[in-house]
Amino acid sequence: MHLDMTLVLFLSFIAITLGITAWASRRSGSSASFFAANRSITAWQNGVAVAGDYMSAASFLGIAGLIAFFGYDGFLYSVGWLVAYLTVLLVVAEPLRNAGKYTMADVLAYRLNPRPVRAMASISTLTVSTFYMIAQMIGAGSLVALLLKGSHISFTVAVSGVGILMIVYVVFGGMLATTWVQIIKAVLLIAGTVLLSILVLAHFHFSFPEFFQAISQVTYHAPDGKVIVKDFMTPGLRFKLPYGPLELISLGMALILGTAGLPHILVRFYTVPDAKTARYSVVWAMIIIGSFYIMTTFLGFGAATIVGRDFIAKNGGTNMSAPLLAKVIAGDVFFAFISAIAFATILAVVAGLTISASTSFAHDFWTNVLHNGVERKPGEERTVARIAAFVVGAVSIGIAILLGPTANVAFLVALAFAVAASANLPVIVLSIYWKRFNTAGAVCGLLFGLLGSIILILIGPSIMGMDAATVVGAARHPIQHAPIFPLENPGILSIPIGFAGALLGTFLGARDPNAVQRFEELEVRANTGLGSEKATAH
Template identity: 50%
Template sequence: MISTLLPLATGGNQYLTIGLFLLVVALTLYITFWASRSNKTTTDYYAGGRNFSGFQNGLAIGGDYMSAASFLGISGSIALYGYDGFLYSIGFLVAWLVALLLVAELLRNSGRYTMADQLAYRMRQAPVRSAAAASTIVVSIFYLLAQMVGAGSLVGLLLGVSSPLIKNLVIVGVGILMIIYVTLGGMKGTTWVQIVKAVLLMAGTLLITILVLAQFGFNLSELLGAAAEKSGKGEAFLQPGQLYGKDLTAKFDFLSLGLALVLGTAGLPHILIRFYTTPTAHAARKSVLWAIGLIGAFYLMTLVLGFGAAALVDTGPESQIAKSSGNLASPLLAQAVGGGPDSLGGSVLLALISAVAFATILAVVAGLTLASASSVAHDLYASVWRRGKASEASELIVVRIAALVIGAVAIALAIPAQRLNIAFLVALAFAVAASANLPALIFNLFWKRFNTAGACASIFGGLIAAVGLVIFSPVVSGTATSLMPDADFAWFPLRNPGLISIPIGFLCGFLGTVLSKDTASQDRYPELQVRSLTGAGAEKGGVSH
């Protein structure tokens, strides 16, 4: 599919692009090695020593959240589908209100390193931590696929790589870098990489936004009109219905997507562990407010990037943007507003935006791998297998081994997933997070009767429902753009499972609780309430009886 495309950078421009890529990699590796010198304890490794301010952590959350899906995938979706593509931006942004109001401060107060800490405080350790670790790994791998697919598409097309083998090697290279970041830098190194990436991404996006608006006299109405005309769809391009709402199934698919986006953020493991890096709950809440401002501004700019690409770059069925599932809209737009493919300005902006996108990918994959590797080491190894008797040194060895294995799995799965739009892949990760993690977290915080059976039922029920429905949906088989285009076992019509799997997660948690006679968890609910509201004892964690 993508191998038929022409390179975006040629000749000396290619060397400029490669140079900026290498500069980004060198900078992030330096930060990682610098941070690795202070990783002496599990608190240093998992939570960055809890020394990041609200503003710093807000930047890092923004860096974690504004992924390749946001920068490449959403702008591409807008460029191809107009109004319907912008719905991703709205969903991603509104989701932060759920995280702020229901999760951020309470989780920071009642947990220690991972999502499972908060659940296990009043539940039986082994079953709850095992379930939470399984969910964390699955969600992280779905999200990792999106980032690594973006890396393969971006680098392969920029450098004119036509060989699938070489594009696959790009994915392998990103995977190796990701493993290095996590094994050496831990949370401290990953956080600083994300802070640097957030600054670069905001600066690069702001620059392109200003240049696009300048083309239309800073008149947004003119930009939208030009995009509608160039798309060939007229006013319909600015109305709902290009991607969703064409029939009843498409309407339900849109509802499912919206539900997954709005509820998914509060269940994403790599976002949840960010709240543990601040010294106080007040700083955690402040970091979310900073993140909302940063992310809100960014998603407003994706509107300009997407419609700018539709107005200024070819988005027809045979265009590079269409053949890359929209993932190249931002780099091609940067090249266009800089003066075109053969100009120095176009080459510099293309290289700059591509390097920023690559930094985005590197930062996010590091955060995701850290979240899943931490869950394996802290939840499974230290708390379940060693029953709390593992030494810090052995736990740090296990987390590094886990990062290596998870990185290898992500590489193996990303190679066949290159035909999918990365914003869409992330939406699947949101659906799994909202189905498996969010019900357990909400029930545990606000329902006294909730118990171990309910927690395991909600996590595994939501997880199995979400992943199972994806497997039997058009995402995997039945269409030309499926992972397996030559097969057809798609009996579930929706491309996003959230509309069905999220209620199943909550229902399983409810039924698991009321059908179980376990009441031990109720005894510690008052303690959890006090702890979640005040933060008393959060530094020491908590072991349930």
């Protein structure tokens, strides 16, 4: 029964969003409209859309699951995800809005030699977006596989469906449609989370002491059948010595510095009319994102106390904690509602990633690197972006199907954050704030950060490890050797490597009087909005 209900709810979301896409496609007459929604999005709309872009499957399904299984340590993820927005607010959002046009690379190209810088930035953007996207698509596929167990809809069909829909949103609706898909999804996600939280509290007779009392005595069974009672408020259930504390700090660094380097978040600030609106939209996003992550207390600990680890482990594993909580607490209809929201979440995030990746390819690589910044015929950039969206979508569908439903999704998202923090953030910050910074510095920074983070992940415990012979399939480490780098998250080392690369390149490269002169222009522009891209009437 819940199957039909989920399908009906999910199909209505698709119908509504396709309607929006049709509406947006009639208004997407110009490049500013296709890439930046005419810069006409208001502060609260963009705030909700940023929140929508950010609260992905990793948050709704992943964090709830981590808290359900590891208690307090899972909640630590929630904290970093919000605090990261202070970096966006204080350091990046406004200068970026004032100095750029469509992509993150615009800011770098403003004062540096545009071609090498845009080429590297485009590679980095595509890398971050693709890893992030594959993770989301695998999430969608596994969700479908678990929900529709025994039905004729397989993992492959589910992944392909999500991929095709997102291509349709982006190719026909551009940034305007993607923004509204994001807004609707964020509202649904918050509504579902609030409802679920109230139901959890109701279960404990709206008594916080009773709720926290239950959290302090979570009962489950060890693999050998022994009964375990644990205080889930206690830290250390997941991050254990010797490397646990370093792992936590490394994760924190990747989050705090990575968010301000995520291309699909940064492009959102080009959709608003000016820097002031960009600022207010970050604050709106922080209110929504913060409220959501505080409520993961109820989702996660609720699942731990009401549903229990044993039941979740037997019915789809950590990622199914929130949907299972809905099922146990309020029955099949609510379960269908929450599952449909999870689909919508994934679909919207994937659309946001696709548009930022394809915009970067079209604007940075095609127009500015290959064709010297000139569109050979009007609308060429848009056409290239549409084709790129199609290719990016097809490639992600292919890789996601290849990796299969059991691939380690969390590690792909962590890789995206780590690459963003190590490659993108150093060069963005240094080009906005450091006068001496030059082209060699930017290229080295991007290269070192990109390679550093990827290599450290490849030689870390996500990829390398010794498994017992009983471990088979996707759970086995691809390289059967003790890990060379002990941490899953490379941030603590790869972020300094990114900064070091940028400094090294700058000092080894020649002094660039032009970059210094253009820095002074950039400083004026970033701080006053003089000459920034204006909103267009539509």
